[in-house]
Amino acid sequence: MPAPSSLTVSSLHAGYPGLDVLQGIDLSISAGDPPLGLLGPSGSGKTTLLATLSGEHRPSAGQVSWEGRSVAKLRGKDRRRFRAAVRFVSQYAMTISDPRETVRSRLELAAKEARKGGRTHAVSPAEMLESVGLAERFLPRTMRTLSGGETQRVALATALSTRPEILVLDEPLTAVDPNSRGRIAATLAATIRRLGIGALIASHDVELLQRLCPQIAFLGEGRILARGTLEEVLAHPEHEQIRDLAESAPSAVQRFR
Template identity: 85%
Template sequence: MPAPSRLTASSLHAGYPGEEVLRGVDLTIGAGDPPLGLLGASGAGKTTLLATLSGEHRPSAGRVTWDGRDVAKLRGKDRRRFRAAVRFVSQYAMTIADPRETVRSRLELAAKEARKGGRTHAVSPAELLDSVGLAEHHLPRTMRTLSGGETQRVALATALATRPEILVLDEPMTAVDPTTRSRISATLAATIQRLGIGALIASHDVELLQRLCPQVAFLGEGRLLAQGPLADVLARTEHADIRDLAEAQPVAVQRFR
């Protein structure tokens, strides 16, 4: 049996001309690991970190590896294998090129791609929709008729349909209303666990991360300032970035202390 897939950042530095955003990040996400939350203030570098993990942004120092191979150097078939095994979903993930495309056809296409890559599972389209809080009657709907929140949830279901080994989510539920968000987080977490998917979930929503992630890592000052259960991380108020977040969301934060 092959070893579980691992995505690792080692002494990672990255940024843009004249601005270093990441200053030495070490992080590992493994298939089958419990979901890890990535918390940080707006502008802390969460999106830059995820773009660098995906290979879309090149680090200035350090490196990102997938099962020991440098992600930035993957090409051709190896790159396609990586993109199938490690799925990245952003809040802007779903483009609609064909106005006739339905939710069912989107999920069936993802499942077909998964079968070609040997990544099959017995989860039906209806079960995938249920895991993100959508009913089976959404299957014949065309993608263009969905709301923003529904589109985000179909993007999640599409990623799950390929049964990735690792799932990286960037603000996955920004367009989903708070009541629905709380309802679907438990079923999403159960699906991730049942399929053995490792997950990194970046969000500014502390309540969402509390529901989905046994541990969170806090990104600030270009590095991971703390990692552990959410309550323990939020207690690390010797760091100004953590203290500022705790003061900005006192009601939500108080629940986890």
């Protein structure tokens, strides 16, 4: 049996000329592992970290590797395999350039790309939507007619359509209305568990991370400042940025302390 696919971050430094936003990050996300939450204030480096994980941003030191190879150096067939096996969903991921594009055509394109990346595909578009709490009646809808929350759910369905080994999600449910968020989070968690998908979920939503992630990594000052269950991280705020989070959202945090 092949070893589980892993996305590994080793002594990572990354940023911009003259400024390292990230300063020595170590993380590992493997297929089959429980989801890992990434929590941190604005400006802590979450966006830079996710861009470096995808290979869009090159590290200044250290590396991100997949199956033992540097992600930044993947090309051609290997790059296609990586993009099918490790799916990234940004909160800004669903750019709509064709006004005629439908939900069905978006999902079918994702399935085609999955096959090109060497991943078998036997999931219907309706099943893809069901995994994120949308009905089959959404398939003929054009993307431009969807609400922000519906668009975000289609983005998740598109990522899940490749049956990925690893998901990296950036604020995955920010546009979904609060009444639906808990139900969709439960469905997403069940899908991730059923398919054995490893996941890194970056979010400011403390309650979402509590629902989805047994372990949390707190990113601040360019480093992982604390790691453990959400309760453990928030109950022992040894760093100023963790204290600031607890103080800025007392009602959300109180239940975990």
